[in-house]
Amino acid sequence: MSLSAAPPAGAASLTRIADFGNNPTGLQMHLYVPNGAKAHPAILLALHGCQGSGPYLYSSTDFAGLADRYGFVVIYPSTNPGGSCWDVSSDQALTRGGGSDPVGLMSMITYVERHYGGNPDAVYVTGESSGGMMTNVMLADYPDVFKAGAAFMGVPYHCFYTGTVRGWNGPCAGGQVSLSGQQWGDLVRRAYPGYTGPRPRVQLWHGTADPILNHRDLGEEAKQWSNVLGVDRTPPTSDTPAADWNRTRYTDRSGTTQVETYSIAGAGHQLPVQGTPMAAYAVHFMGLDRSR
Template sequence: MQGLFPEVSRLTAMGRLMDATALIQQTLGGGLTTPAGVVPPFEQARVIEGCFERVDPPKPRAAQRTAGPVSESASSTTTPGHDDLRFIDGSFSCMAGTRSYKLYIPSGHHQQMLPMIVMLHGCTQSPDDFAAGTRMNAIAESMPCIVLYPAQSSQANHTRCWNWFKHADQQRDQGEPAIIAGMTREVIQRYPVDTRRVYVAGLSAGGAMAMVMGATYPDLYAAVGVHSGIPYGMATDLPSALAAMQRGPGSTGSASVRRPAHSTLPMIVFHGDRDTTVHPANGIHAIKQAKPGGAGQAGSAAIKGRTSEWRGQVKGGHRFTVTTHHDEAGTSVAEHWLVHGAGHAWSGGSGAGSYTDPRGPDASQEMVRFFLAHPASQ
């Protein structure tokens, strides 16, 4: 008994509550019992850094079959010819709240360390919808890499927008950033993830929240992808959020935009120049935040380094302009893709999902390319 409690404390601190419970039961000779038909709570969840996490086991394949043809949206979340049970459901909870998620595990790996991309959907979307529209699972299968899709709840926001504009959801270890970061860490612990190649991307409100995650957790993510999103610190309430969305930087009434206290991460930004939901100027300002040494003020001076530009056109689709910013060493630190004629939609996406524009350059492919070229330095 003298050695019991230190060992229980050690296991608890490690999050191994099931092991701690079993040790107590074994030491007491089975004195701790559970009523018939009741599952012990520690068999349903584990504590991870103060947060409870649960992963639902995949259902038997036969149970997932339905009468009639499979919908285009459902089939597009998997890679043809592969087991769809790799797109699994999970749930994560902590003091800040609870969110469900979907996780794609590629088949083409043999326990090697894989990159991971955290994909944050836009308003009214779901992980399945977002996976279908971006086709990120198919890319993850070919790379290979792991893809995590956190899901916003209608209880947290009735249109399932991430609350990027709320002060409490713009802070490290608070609100939705704490939930998304905790979820990310848990997947890293559970699966063979290369911690130097963990990235976060999103669309619209998800893009704005991706900027928040990059600003508040630069030690967790290596680079950020923003599609039709809002720069970090542009708003702290709904009125200022709407002003930023409609008119862009400088419309919130503040003289400057709050900038992260640390150096920002490498960033790739996509935005349509006909976007009437989120003003295209937001994409330009997001790039300014990504520039090393840049100020948080709108219209800040250009960084010391080279800027290059090239233009192209998708065959039968949109024209686009790509502006690449390099640091003093010549390394690219930011890319801005302005898609001409595109609105508020994921560029190059599939019609199987919502808010996509198949006529644009492939944002999913370009983001993955950019990400893999920017591993974390530590």
């Protein structure tokens, strides 16, 4: 598979949406609708890292250019207060409908479905750093909403738990929290008790030289989601699709990749790197590049 980086975004621009529904933490919402958006476009929720913002993620990654190419829309939320990390550490955030940031993020998705014709059967999520952590949280809290997600430089769902809003979990950041796949999977299943429906496919990225969130967290994420998706007992396959990219795939019995990890040799806390095919690989995994 040959995937090139996206061209610069065209004439469409980022739009601020002030009132989008239930928003307990006062998040901000920006939306990118490409000029060539489909009539009922897929929706990508794209989440910034600590010290970032939605407009910063828009300008510093290739997702908007890919939206131009493939006709999906991108929601770029911003935390409140500005530049803060996402809440991935409180009981509210780690429970479906429990409150905090995830509830506001869900309101943004519902708004796009209602006001822009967004396709509720084609909703996806990605993010970097704290946004990668929140990607895992959203997939755990709302497995019935998302079809797939791609987390860059994240940690497993619930790994960052402190019981406080936007707490910092040093052992998790340092890659010192290790559980079995079953234990990690049980935590995900607890986010939405009683749910037995399909679960979103998951792609995970991490640099081996990340000084902020340890590369060991990639292995813990892989254990978690391969257990949740029932492929933890399936021997994975590995390859090198690009220089310094080590990819591992866990497939189900039909041969569909359910969990895919990318370990980027020598990379620090900088993924996805703009101008490389990283964002395009994420878009491809999620299925956002299907023919118009």
